[in-house]
Amino acid sequence: MTALFPEAGGFLPHQHFWTEEGLALERERVFGRCWLYMGVLDASASPAELTADMAGLRFTVRRDTAGLSGVCLDGAQARPLEVDRCGALVFARVAQDGGPTLAEHLHPYAERLATMSVNCVNPEPPVGIPFQANWKALIENTMDDFHGSTVHPETIHPAVHPDWQSHLKTERFGANSDSCWRLADGTAGWWAKLDAKMRLAKFAEEATYRHIFIFPNFYLAGFYGATVIPHRVDPVAPDAAVLRWQLFLPTTQLETPRERAFHRSAAAYLLESATGVINEDRPVCEAVQQGRPGILGNGVYGRRERRILDFHVAILAQLAESPVMEPCG
Amino acid sequence: MTEAMPDTRWFYLCTEDDLAVPNAFVTTRVGAVPLVAQNLKGRVVAFRNVCTHRFAVIHDDPSGCGPLRCPYHGWTFDAEGVPVGLPFNPTDFQLNAEGRRRLALNPASLARCGRLVFVRVATEGPSLEEQLGSGLFARLSALSEDFPRSGEPGETGDGLDDGSGEAWERFEAANLRVALRPGQALRLEALPPPGAAERFARTGNFLPAHTDTERPA
Structure with a gap:
């Protein structure tokens, strides 16, 4: 039997998905402590600023002549941020003594993320889609390979290779993971035509849908080794979250009005497609939010669902840590 | 009976006519617990309306007609609540009969008063x-x-x-x-x-x- 019935201590107690107490503990020990994805700074804006609201904490990162800096507002309390980058991706955490560096936190995917982030150019406006569900339900959903045929029968499911047992490769390292799914031949052909037309900038020659998850709430999706879409799941309340994402469609041809018009058209199509997929995920995440308080058991995890338990174990470890010693100064 | 203990209280759900045809279902919620009563091959049974795999509500509509199938991963349950349709079981779960029984839907109580159907969260307690x-x-x-x-x-x-x-x-x-x-x-x-x-x-x-x-x- 490849299914895993989780034992006590190997998964988060269900009430962490709907209680104020659970979110308060996460605010202190997860979002008040971990490295968090902030965004991609616009190279053309100076000074530039990124903001994020997670679990009641307000993060602001600025780039000015002195470099990157930031602050976290926790109610009336302002706490300095450590800010670092992985390629174009900006991360921050509440300044503290000890803890991993950003490279350690991203391990072993820092280099791969940096490579992919080179394609964070030609940005489309950021998108935020609210879910009436705990943020962790969205994380579980994004690490779930099984729901394509039931939830996305006409979108993602036919877009990836039908023999997914052979053509979906998933690496796990702690709570971080990388899954790489070969595109269906038809989808790969569509991207090849787009590439011929637009001369996409590519970080890799791979006809895949790649998905790198970084604990606790960031994942970077990539298509065809070209388009990249950073996603972040922001907790709003115990039963509410916002999925924030931004599409980058990098092209080497964006000089003429015709090229720009084609790029706009392609980006609009991809935005609509991605939004459609997320709008298919939203009802099932919300169905889990509604159902979880009524379940008596602990579920079961299939061979390709271990990443979800990895995430639970990482959250449990993070919640068990002692309070952070803030640096003096 | 107090408001603080709704699990042991019976609540009217529907009439027998509403559950007369195979796969007809009616749902409700008591406290935080979604419930479903459904006709499965002629048997009218009641369960917590929550999939035992990953906890999604199975039937979202207040009533309807359709298999007892979770919309998330397509798990389908029989009149005993046991998952019988389990996508990717041969490759990714390999659940045998005992494993499937462990994942049976959580039962709820169903009782009739004439042609009226009542449900309750608790499996034991005072009769209707x-x-x-x-x-x-x-x-x-x-x-x-x-x-x-x-x-x-x-x-x-x-x-x-x-x-x-x-x-x-x-x-x-x-x-x-x-x-x-x-x-x-x-x-x-x-x-x-x-x-x-x-x-x-x-x-x-x-x-x-x-x-x-x-x-x-």
Whole structure:
């Protein structure tokens, strides 16, 4: 039997998905402590600023002549941020003594993320889609390979290779993971035509849908080794979250009005497609939010669902840590 | 019975007619617990309306007709609550009979009072007759048999004040508000159980087996 019935201590107690107490503990020990994805700074804006609201904490990162800096507002309390980058991706955490560096936190995917982030150019406006569900339900959903045929029968499911047992490769390292799914031949052909037309900038020659998850709430999706879409799941309340994402469609041809018009058209199509997929995920995440308080058991995890338990174990470890010693100064 | 202990309370759900055909289902919620009653191959059974795999609500609609299949991953359950349709089982779960039984839906309780169907979260506790009292139970049961036909509000009197001047008798049973015009109409208004949204409120209008005009001379 490849299914895993989780034992006590190997998964988060269900009430962490709907209680104020659970979110308060996460605010202190997860979002008040971990490295968090902030965004991609616009190279053309100076000074530039990124903001994020997670679990009641307000993060602001600025780039000015002195470099990157930031602050976290926790109610009336302002706490300095450590800010670092992985390629174009900006991360921050509440300044503290000890803890991993950003490279350690991203391990072993820092280099791969940096490579992919080179394609964070030609940005489309950021998108935020609210879910009436705990943020962790969205994380579980994004690490779930099984729901394509039931939830996305006409979108993602036919877009990836039908023999997914052979053509979906998933690496796990702690709570971080990388899954790489070969595109269906038809989808790969569509991207090849787009590439011929637009001369996409590519970080890799791979006809895949790649998905790198970084604990606790960031994942970077990539298509065809070209388009990249950073996603972040922001907790709003115990039963509410916002999925924030931004599409980058990098092209080497964006000089003429015709090229720009084609790029706009392609980006609009991809935005609509991605939004459609997320709008298919939203009802099932919300169905889990509604159902979880009524379940008596602990579920079961299939061979390709271990990443979800990895995430639970990482959250449990993070919640068990002692309070952070803030640096003096 | 107190509001603090809704799990052991019975709540009116629907009539037998609502669950008469295979795969017909009716849902509600009691506190935080979604419930479903469903006709599965002729057996009417009640479960917590939550998939045991990854905890999604199985049937979102208040009522309908369709297999007991989770919308998230397509797990399908039989009348025992055991998953029988389990996508990717050979490759990714390999659950045998015992493993499937471990993942049976959490049972709920179902009881009938005449043609009326009640559900409860707890699998053990006082019977429906004990909760209602034997007199009220017997009367409700008899009324459900005496008024077997669904009718439109216009047939039973619009609302409870149709201007006819004829009195409606009113009483309550569990979450039911009952209005009776003897020999002519029965109206059942089911309030949503505690924790349930207004969409789980139900109103039914019922007529005798034969109206005066239909009775043989």
